Amino acid sequence: xxxxxxxxxxxxxxxxxxxxxxxxxxxxxxxxxxxxxxxxxxxxxxxxxxxxxxxxxxxxxxxxxxxxxxxxxxxxxxxxxxxxxxxxxxxxxxxxxxxxxxxxxxxxxxxxxxxxxxxxxxxxxxxxxxxxxxxxxxxxxxxxxxxxxxxxxxxxxxxxxxxxxxxxxxxxxxxxxxxxxxxxxxxxxxxxxxxxxxxxxxxxxxxxxxxxxxxxxxxxxxxxxxxxxxxxxxxxxxxxxxxxxxxxxxxxxxxxxxxxxxxxxxxxxxxxxxxxxxxxxxxxxxxxxxxxxxxxxxxxxxxxxxxxxxxxxxxxxxxxxxxxxxxxxxxxxxxxxxxxxxxxxxxxxxxxxxxxxxxxxxxxxxxxxxxxxxxxxxxxxxxxxxxxxxxxxxxxxxxxxxxxxxxxxxxxxxxxxxxxxxxxxxxxxxxxxxxxxxxxxxxxxxxxxxxxxxxxxxxxxxxxxxxxxxxxxxxxxxxxxxxxxxxxxxxxxxxxxxxxxxxxxxxxxxxxxxxxxxxxxxxxxxxxxxxxxxxxxxxxxxxxxxxxxxxxxxxxxxxxx
Numbered sequence: 001x002x003x004x005x006x007x008x009x010x011x012x013x014x015x016x017x018x019x020x021x022x023x024x025x026x027x028x029x030x031x032x033x034x035x036x037x038x039x040x041x042x043x044x045x046x047x048x049x050x051x052x053x054x055x056x057x058x059x060x061x062x063x064x065x066x067x068x069x070x071x072x073x074x075x076x077x078x079x080x081x082x083x084x085x086x087x088x089x090x091x092x093x094x095x096x097x098x099x100x101x102x103x104x105x106x107x108x109x110x111x112x113x114x115x116x117x118x119x120x121x122x123x124x125x126x127x128x129x130x131x132x133x134x135x136x137x138x139x140x141x142x143x144x145x146x147x148x149x150x151x152x153x154x155x156x157x158x159x160x161x162x163x164x165x166x167x168x169x170x171x172x173x174x175x176x177x178x179x180x181x182x183x184x185x186x187x188x189x190x191x192x193x194x195x196x197x198x199x200x201x202x203x204x205x206x207x208x209x210x211x212x213x214x215x216x217x218x219x220x221x222x223x224x225x226x227x228x229x230x231x232x233x234x235x236x237x238x239x240x241x242x243x244x245x246x247x248x249x250x251x252x253x254x255x256x257x258x259x260x261x262x263x264x265x266x267x268x269x270x271x272x273x274x275x276x277x278x279x280x281x282x283x284x285x286x287x288x289x290x291x292x293x294x295x296x297x298x299x300x301x302x303x304x305x306x307x308x309x310x311x312x313x314x315x316x317x318x319x320x321x322x323x324x325x326x327x328x329x330x331x332x333x334x335x336x337x338x339x340x341x342x343x344x345x346x347x348x349x350x351x352x353x354x355x356x357x358x359x360x361x362x363x364x365x366x367x368x369x370x371x372x373x374x375x376x377x378x379x380x381x382x383x384x385x386x387x388x389x390x391x392x393x394x395x396x397x398x399x400x401x402x403x404x405x406x407x408x409x410x411x412x413x414x415x416x417x418x419x420x421x422x423x424x425x426x427x428x429x430x431x432x433x434x435x436x437x438x439x440x441x442x443x444x445x446x447x448x449x450x451x452x453x454x455x456x457x458x459x460x461x462x463x464x465x466x467x468x469x470x471x472x473x474x475x476x477x478x479x480x481x482x483x484x485x486x487x488x489x490x491x492x493x494x495x496x497x498x499x500x501x502x503x504x505x506x507x508x509x510x511x512x513x514x515x516x517x518x519x520x521x522x523x524x525x526x527x528x529x530x531x532x533x534x535x536x537x538x539x540x541x542x543x544x545x546x547x548x549x550x551x552x553x554x555x556x557x558x559x560x561x
Contacts, residue, residue: 011118012560015126018265026263030097030296038258040134043125046258049217052288058295061097062328062432065377066303067312069365071495072505073347074337077118077384077414081333081421082303084121084413085382087266088425089299091418097297098123098268101275101285101305102137102260103130104203106177106538109546114560119414121421123262123270127557136211137175137202137275139256143224143249144173144207148197150245151229156192163238165195168230169519171536175202179539200536204280209490209524211253212274212286213322220257221250227523240523259289266418269297278305279495280536282314282526287323299432306495308332308368309460316375317441317456318488318526326439328432330377331424334365336389336397342505351388358393362400363507367498369404371460376438378431381408382424385415445486449476452489453529457513461498468515472530475518479527484520493531500532 009017023045027037036051066085068078082098089096100123103115114130116123123129132138148170155163165187174181181199188194202208206227214220225241232238240246259273271293274286283305284290293300304311312330320326336358337350343361345354365381372379381401383394398408407427412420431437443455450468457463468476479485496502499511519528530536540546549559 055295056291067308068333070307083117087418088421099302120417278311283311
């Protein structure tokens, strides 16, 4: 393969100029038979569930987790690195596959943009993956809202279960940012019992979490039935199964549950399936996709959302705990620019050399590396290259990581494709094959819920303690008394800081983490802990990405990034 030269083309222009292979050829590279490939056009497919069941039982591959420092507006490139690493593993002769989440329309039309990688390290077809893809998110939203409709319908037609409309906790969902829908009133006029309601973004919904953690169609249906939708007037929890909703919900999700297969620009197989946010949900792609990839490839590269304090912690404490997965190595993605921001440099001044700011900001990187060590994972740092990076700044990062015994590899996959990440790939293989990983969750399942929250706050966030609001403390006590104390906790907080204040960059210490509210996700199998001002329905920024997105005269999507 010839080295790909740097280019001024935009991400979508690069993706559109790619020459993807027919999806059957990508499947054949992993020994997936043609009859197991359900085409969604020439370059996308779902895999037959019978084949998935057989493949995932093999689990021969080594799992590589890609995570990052706390994100900044300067950019880190975690998904791009995941793709670049997968391509580089294939380039050095390894049988590799990539596992990613499906992008949400919320950030796609909001502030963040798409989530299919960037430059010459992308999954394609980029525009289709970033928009409706195979329709999975629409199915998840429909299943969520079917349950909401059945709750209100049950109350309307006599309310035999005696549901208390004031204590319905199930929210509606849509996969767009819309702050006006955070709190609403339904049932006005002659359309049922008027009550307060609200919307979550689909990627923060329990149905999304269930979808991503289910191990089979039967498991999916059972988990949907366990969803707690609210309480009766006598304060008894009401389950979705009592409304006979779980069967119809599973019917809506049956086809969506089949993992999606696509490819990178360099034809590495990529399983893109499921998409929970990591700041308000557990932030990992589906168990089914990950296990299928592990049954077909020798090295499987997956990413967990946002920084390692959120996505990686939940990947390890929730997904790996439930699915019995054990990563062989981990990659922490950083950039010199982002480290300078963590060191106090304004975005407008990032182009100027500032070694002192790099050293100061590297405290954030250091904490993430140390935290991953607490899970027993070997670590390598992928330092995404920008043309403004100086040799002195890069050397400062190397020196800091050397103190921790961690290698740093300067990566150029965005501009050069796989050849720009081969050193990283070689190091990842060395770590994964070295057998030094000793994965263990941060806390045992039997630890009380409040202690689990405190352990994460202290060990991962560097906090002094937690401050649990009285109402949240009561909910935790009730959950413990009712036998839910064994569940893991899913922390919901800002992604921009180890604290709950998005403005506190670097590695703050001694802060207190305020716990505002508690939600039981019985079907997913965890307890959601809402910290600080985090919201489960984002809003659009003043100038959203939607203002730049459109369709040109040739029918091509433009403006996606």
